[in-house]
Amino acid sequence: MGPDDPGSGMSYRDAGVDIDAKLTAIDRVKERARSTLGSQAGPIGHFGGTYLVPSGPDQILVASADGVGTKLRLAFVLGGEAHAGVGRDIVNHCVNDILALGAKPLFFLDYFATGKLDPDVVAAVVGGVADACLDNSLALLGGETAEMPDSYPPGEYDLAGFVVGTVLPDRIVDGSRIRRGDVVIGFPSTGLHTNGYSLARKIIGLTGEASPDGSILATALADGTSLGDALMAGHRTYRPEVQPLLDAGIVRGMAHITGGGLKDNLPRTLPPEAIARLDPAAWVTPPIFEYLVERGRVSLDERYRAFNMGIGFVVVVREADRDTVLDRLPEARQIGEIVDRVTSDESAVQGLSC
Amino acid sequence: MGPDDPGSGMSYRDAGVDIDAKLTAIDRVKERARSTLGSQAGPIGHFGGTYLVPSGPDQILVASADGVGTKLRLAFVLGGEAHAGVGRDIVNHCVNDILALGAKPLFFLDYFATGKLDPDVVAAVVGGVADACLDNSLALLGGETAEMPDSYPPGEYDLAGFVVGTVLPDRIVDGSRIRRGDVVIGFPSTGLHTNGYSLARKIIGLTGEASPDGSILATALADGTSLGDALMAGHRTYRPEVQPLLDAGIVRGMAHITGGGLKDNLPRTLPPEAIARLDPAAWVTPPIFEYLVERGRVSLDERYRAFNMGIGFVVVVREADRDTVLDRLPEARQIGEIVDRVTSDESAVQGLSC
Numbered sequence: 001m002g003p004d005d006p007g008s009g010m011s012y013r014d015a016g017v018d019i020d021a022k023l024t025a026i027d028r029v030k031e032r033a034r035s036t037l038g039s040q041a042g043p044i045g046h047f048g049g050t051y052l053v054p055s056g057p058d059q060i061l062v063a064s065a066d067g068v069g070t071k072l073r074l075a076f077v078l079g080g081e082a083h084a085g086v087g088r089d090i091v092n093h094c095v096n097d098i099l100a101l102g103a104k105p106l107f108f109l110d111y112f113a114t115g116k117l118d119p120d121v122v123a124a125v126v127g128g129v130a131d132a133c134l135d136n137s138l139a140l141l142g143g144e145t146a147e148m149p150d151s152y153p154p155g156e157y158d159l160a161g162f163v164v165g166t167v168l169p170d171r172i173v174d175g176s177r178i179r180r181g182d183v184v185i186g187f188p189s190t191g192l193h194t195n196g197y198s199l200a201r202k203i204i205g206l207t208g209e210a211s212p213d214g215s216i217l218a219t220a221l222a223d224g225t226s227l228g229d230a231l232m233a234g235h236r237t238y239r240p241e242v243q244p245l246l247d248a249g250i251v252r253g254m255a256h257i258t259g260g261g262l263k264d265n266l267p268r269t270l271p272p273e274a275i276a277r278l279d280p281a282a283w284v285t286p287p288i289f290e291y292l293v294e295r296g297r298v299s300l301d302e303r304y305r306a307f308n309m310g311i312g313f314v315v316v317v318r319e320a321d322r323d324t325v326l327d328r329l330p331e332a333r334q335i336g337e338i339v340d341r342v343t344s345d346e347s348a349v350q351g352l353s354c
Numbered sequence: 355m356g357p358d359d360p361g362s363g364m365s366y367r368d369a370g371v372d373i374d375a376k377l378t379a380i381d382r383v384k385e386r387a388r389s390t391l392g393s394q395a396g397p398i399g400h401f402g403g404t405y406l407v408p409s410g411p412d413q414i415l416v417a418s419a420d421g422v423g424t425k426l427r428l429a430f431v432l433g434g435e436a437h438a439g440v441g442r443d444i445v446n447h448c449v450n451d452i453l454a455l456g457a458k459p460l461f462f463l464d465y466f467a468t469g470k471l472d473p474d475v476v477a478a479v480v481g482g483v484a485d486a487c488l489d490n491s492l493a494l495l496g497g498e499t500a501e502m503p504d505s506y507p508p509g510e511y512d513l514a515g516f517v518v519g520t521v522l523p524d525r526i527v528d529g530s531r532i533r534r535g536d537v538v539i540g541f542p543s544t545g546l547h548t549n550g551y552s553l554a555r556k557i558i559g560l561t562g563e564a565s566p567d568g569s570i571l572a573t574a575l576a577d578g579t580s581l582g583d584a585l586m587a588g589h590r591t592y593r594p595e596v597q598p599l600l601d602a603g604i605v606r607g608m609a610h611i612t613g614g615g616l617k618d619n620l621p622r623t624l625p626p627e628a629i630a631r632l633d634p635a636a637w638v639t640p641p642i643f644e645y646l647v648e649r650g651r652v653s654l655d656e657r658y659r660a661f662n663m664g665i666g667f668v669v670v671v672r673e674a675d676r677d678t679v680l681d682r683l684p685e686a687r688q689i690g691e692i693v694d695r696v697t698s699d700e701s702a703v704q705g706l707s708c
Binding site: 072106144172 | 399407409410411423427460464501505510519523555557613618647
């Protein structure tokens, strides 16, 4: 048999990459993706996705890349709806990131990588991505679905997202207008969102093995919710709440509370001379965090860095605008205030340690 | 010991996520990233990267997401310079994707995920990313570096990229102007680029184990190059060659030859009524492909779908413009011509089967 004998040799499929299966999986999600395309997005299937930006004044594109982290590992254990959930999570995570600079999202692309492509899982994940794109009025412009034999164990995958949005230069919110006396307003999270899952998994003993015993996820928390449901609660988008505040021009700084918690994320919007003095008693810590910090005996210092502890997004406004925000958004809480920095070695976020 | 005792409990670091190590690693690559920022990109470190688009006429943003695939697994075996190589690969891959629509790249973001963050590896990979961004004159606007315990074996990672470029609406190249009699011009690849590695690894026996014996990579090919060097040859950018042709307005269609090879990628730029008739004798197949197809007895049908077989990028121009292209770019070759489709079930790319 020579090398040109079509029946005798190695094929890409034998090597674990089934291009036809990939095309079938992509076809299944293409319709969902198409439903997100507004009038500015071009057709899907070219080498790149296209998005028309009409002529107009200067604008700033704002872009962010992110992943879901090891929340994925709980989705592998739970299966079913959890796959669509992490698809929605990555979109909302990315949207909140650029929202924190005042940007309106335009389009999104996903990266899905797995060892052996399961069309049902791809359809569930990308279906969740498409749903969240629709919710946030952004176009799912494309993405990459990679089948990588030997790189992911059976049933596992990684998921990343990329978003691009736009903001007018005089509307960008970078925290530079924050002054002493401004108030720090927090919006509740629905749970861990997409951060702190490696610590949470360690606390509940779901680490190591590829397919751990997930029975602990049925544990009831103080409010009756199961641990599994509480951990898989979706990363919410804050756009519906925050956009009206942006339109009103009253926002001086914003922070999306992701990896690093309030401690690492709030400083990203604070000018060097400002300190945020927070009062954790100002908001109710959800039962899932109480459960995790108690079971894991997580120190005060650690918990506000590993977890969002119930605050998913922060807005800083003038004191005079506080009631405008709180009256309009009953779930928002004033969680602190801005004070002057006295010495250069002070922590930029205070009130969260012993 | 109560839950508030700072010394007693579980920490994020115990759980395998070291936020400080991540920040140190990011600091090391930040300077490299900064060197890519032109006057339009804003500072790094906010929740999103920013890029100023000055006022002007309608424009089309073109975006693409992609990964490096299991070429990464060879980088894990070889280490050292191979990490920077895959960093450059992902940028060039993304740039070529949007180049195929006629777009000039503006900015790039990367996604790097690993089980335990090794600052040296991160610095090498992102250093390669930054170098290729400089080469292609695009800004490395940000990215995500994810430490995901349990999700990647020691020493392994995944890498994805995301690019955004721009093209004027009357300059977009979508293949719709392609007509019978046009010529198909191929640009040589440097090797497999970033596709076909799962088949290649199977052929040379580097599959399965996390740390296989890589001694076969020292095998000398027909041209004296080692198998390892040939497999790790960089995914080249075609921008320097193609941009002048775009500026001259003579390009009717383009294809970046990635996963799916000439067979699946050339049709993406062909209008429904056109067929590309190729002549594989028109170009020299590099030794690495000869070695792989012979050793793996890869069928004719399969090889032009799993591998690029020596052609990394294709441009379609009028016959009258052929010599303009070939005279200017000595490494380019006419590899085929456009003919009319006669029946609807004909393959869109012909000449690559028995």
